[in-house]
Amino acid sequence: MRASETLRRLIGPIELLHEQAGPRLLRFTRIGIFALWTLKLLLDPLWRLSEMPREMWRPVGVLAFIPAGYTDQFLSANGLAALWSCTLIILALCLTNQAFPFFATGAAFLLTVYSSLIRSFGPAVHTDIVLLLSVYALAAYAWSDWIAAKLSGKKSAPPSWSSYPLITIVCFLCISYCLVGLNRTIAGGINVFTGDTMEAWAVDASLRGYYFNTNIGWHVPEWPGITLMLRGGLPVITLFEILAPLCLAWPRFRWVFIPVMLSFHALSLVFMNIFFFDDMLVYLLLVDWSRRFPSLRAK
Amino acid sequence: MAQHAPSRFPTAIAGAIIVACVAAIVWMISYAVPLKLAGQAYMMIAILLAFRYWPPMFRWVAAMPAVHRLVFALLIGGMICGHYTLNGRTYFPFVVWEIFPFVHEVDPVTCREFIATTESGAKVRLLTEQLFPSIVQVDPLDALDNPGAYPPGTTESLARALAKVYNELHPRDPVRQIDLFNMAVKLHPPSGESRQPSCELLKHYDVSSDQ
Numbered sequence: 001m002r003a004s005e006t007l008r009r010l011i012g013p014i015e016l017l018h019e020q021a022g023p024r025l026l027r028f029t030r031i032g033i034f035a036l037w038t039l040k041l042l043l044d045p046l047w048r049l050s051e052m053p054r055e056m057w058r059p060v061g062v063l064a065f066i067p068a069g070y071t072d073q074f075l076s077a078n079g080l081a082a083l084w085s086c087t088l089i090i091l092a093l094c095l096t097n098q099a100f101p102f103f104a105t106g107a108a109f110l111l112t113v114y115s116s117l118i119r120s121f122g123p124a125v126h127t128d129i130v131l132l133l134s135v136y137a138l139a140a141y142a143w144s145d146w147i148a149a150k151l152s153g154k155k156s157a158p159p160s161w162s163s164y165p166l167i168t169i170v171c172f173l174c175i176s177y178c179l180v181g182l183n184r185t186i187a188g189g190i191n192v193f194t195g196d197t198m199e200a201w202a203v204d205a206s207l208r209g210y211y212f213n214t215n216i217g218w219h220v221p222e223w224p225g226i227t228l229m230l231r232g233g234l235p236v237i238t239l240f241e242i243l244a245p246l247c248l249a250w251p252r253f254r255w256v257f258i259p260v261m262l263s264f265h266a267l268s269l270v271f272m273n274i275f276f277f278d279d280m281l282v283y284l285l286l287v288d289w290s291r292r293f294p295s296l297r298a299k
Numbered sequence: 300m301a302q303h304a305p306s307r308f309p310t311a312i313a314g315a316i317i318v319a320c321v322a323a324i325v326w327m328i329s330y331a332v333p334l335k336l337a338g339q340a341y342m343m344i345a346i347l348l349a350f351r352y353w354p355p356m357f358r359w360v361a362a363m364p365a366v367h368r369l370v371f372a373l374l375i376g377g378m379i380c381g382h383y384t385l386n387g388r389t390y391f392p393f394v395v396w397e398i399f400p401f402v403h404e405v406d407p408v409t410c411r412e413f414i415a416t417t418e419s420g421a422k423v424r425l426l427t428e429q430l431f432p433s434i435v436q437v438d439p440l441d442a443l444d445n446p447g448a449y450p451p452g453t454t455e456s457l458a459r460a461l462a463k464v465y466n467e468l469h470p471r472d473p474v475r476q477i478d479l480f481n482m483a484v485k486l487h488p489p490s491g492e493s494r495q496p497s498c499e500l501l502k503h504y505d506v507s508s509d510q
Contacts, residue, residue: 016355044433051464052431053456055449061391116391122437124387124394132392133378140370148364164367167359171375179382179396182342187335191402196486200403203484207410207496210428210436218408221486222494245346249353 012252018166021290022298026162027097029169029285033134034094036281037111040128041091046084046114050077052121060124061116080117087114101146104139111135128278130176134169141165159298166285167248173282174244177261181241193238198230205272217271230271237264247286254286336383343379407483411440411501413458415465415474425461425477430468440479454479455504462506477504 018025057075059066066074073079087110093103115132119125141164145157184192191197199220206217220226240260246253262283269275290296350356360368381393388394413425427437443453458477466473479502488494 014355016359019355019359046433048431048464049433051460052434053453053460055453055456056437056443058388060388064389112392118433118435119388119391121431121434124391125435126394126396126398127435129392129394133374136392137370137374140374141367144364144366144370148366151366152364160362161364161367163359164363164371168371168374172378175375175378176396178346179339179343179379180398180400182339183335183382183395183397183400186338186342187397187400188402192399195402195404196406197399197403199486200405200408201399203408203486204403204410207408207412207482207484208439209412209424209426211426211432213426213429218484218496219494221484221488242342245350248350249355 010252011250014249015251015288015291016167017170017248017251017254017286017288018163018290020297021163021166022159022296023162025290025296026166028296029166030097030100030138031095032281032284033131033138034091034107036131036278037107037135038088038091038095040278041084041088041114044084046117047077047080049080049117049121050075056121058120059116060119062112063116063120083110083113083117086110101139101142104135104142108132108135108139126176126180127276130169130172130282131278133172134282137165137168137172141168162298169282170248170285171245173279173285174247177241177244181238181244184238185242193231193235198234199227202230202271205274208273210273212269212273212275214270214273217273220271226271230267233264233267236260240264251288258283258286336385340383406487407485407497409441409481409483411479411481413440413461413477414480415462415477417469417472417474419472421472423465423474425458425465425474427457427461430461430464454502458504459506462504475505475507477506478502479504 052075054071054075057071059071074083087107090103090106090110094100094107096103111132115128141161144164145161148161149155149157202217202220206215206220209215220230237260240257243253244257247257262280265276265280290298360371363371377393381390382396384390384393385395387397415423415425417423428434437457438448440454440457443449443457458479462474462477478500481499481501482496483499484496485492485494
């Protein structure tokens with residue numbers, strides 16, 4: 001009896017994240033997500049891609065629908081600058097919150113084209129996919145609010161509906177981690193966590209260098225302590241990835257999950273030159289703001 | 300006749316039988332569907348079912364208007380189904396979620412890189428992801444020589460494209476030549492051997508005429 005009581009106290013409350021979220025929190029989330037996309041685009045000289053060799057062009061997703069005759073026009077400096085400008089304009093319009101369903105839908109389409117384009121010269125990597133899916137969620141739920149309000153004869157969407165996109169976005173984040181962890185465990189098998197695999201990945205990523213290039217990871221085999229940390233860390237991180245959906249329900253787990261995963265992302269940057277900075281903003285949604293600040297709750 | 304208390308089937312044995320049955324089903328179905336897919340699917344189904352029967356989640360979904368419920372199902376369903384297509388490109392952004400999902404035991408670890416020599420004689424490394432920051436990642440340079448994936452001459456085309464962009468950004472000290480090196484780092488070098496990466500020149504591209 002006493003043991004179960006202690007266990008219950010250790011586990012703490014089990015409650016759905018953002019269940020009480022209101023329109024203000026949704027508004028902040030919209031601003032955050034569209035502002036991050038705006039910043040990403042402002043830092044991106046997209047038109048430079050016109051110089052990339054066409055031999056490397058392997059269209060991803062919707063770009064496969066571009067007729068072969070139009071590819072050169074699309075990939076010209078002018079075509080890319082036009083895509084960049086249109087996307088920026090529509091992102092700015094999304095930030096105004098006016099006619100949000102229309103502009104968010106346009107942004108979802110243009111950002112899909114943009115995200116497909118930047119992956120069409122290499123592998124379809126995962127960075128910013130959760131952020132793109134978040135735009136889908138914001139756009140789709142904005143339309144749903146409008147349709148459901150019309151159908152039920154309400155003037156506007158009730159405040160309690162604000163939690164739907166927020167919880168969906170957290171689901172995207174958690175499911176993406178969970179699928180990565182399950183895939184590594186089941187497809188890779190136990191041998192991923194034993195042997196030299198982790199050092200080989202670190203050295204490989206460090207030698208290749210990406211946008212970030214710390215030039216540290218290839219030293220890993222020289223440092224037995226770091227090698228031990230990386231080897232030991234991989235199964236721990238994989239376990240946290242698989243358990244990520246618990247973030248939706250278990251506040252105490254989130255307080256362990258957030259620092260562990262942030263440390264993992266920081267170490268990935270140091271040793272492997274890989275950084276998912278897009279996901280860092282979505283991490284803010286792992287905090288149940290509306291339980292802390294009554295002004296962010298649905299009234 | 301003495302009355303016997305009704306004997307209860309031990310819970311532990313019942314649990315063991317259920318686990319054994321589930322394991323047998325997984326094992327049988329895995330002949331039809333590869334375990335790497337089936338196993339992930341079972342695990343994901345277990346997680347989804349856990350949330351399906353968790354009262355706060357159930358209450359939250361039940362309170363949704365039908366349109367919202369449809370959106371929720373389509374988005375989450377699309378993400379999960381996209382993973383099981385095992386296709387990272389066609390259905391983007393509903394992709395397969397794999398980050399380091401395989402054993403990678405090579406020794407030494409090798410990597411090709413472009414080292415450029417500028418007009419002043421300085422050596423600079425040309426990285427596609429830095430000169431074209433839109434691109435998160437390109438395939439490794441040795442993959443560009445794979446005739447099944449890229450046409451012949453792709454490595455040279457990329458070298459020239461990198462030189463062109465570099466020269467636009469550094470007009471005072473442009474690139475004159477590019478060397479393609481193969482770098483190798485031994486994970487377990489013999490004792491006493493240097494741990495510095497070994498460096499082998501593979502090709503040399505003269506880009507001075509591209510100005």
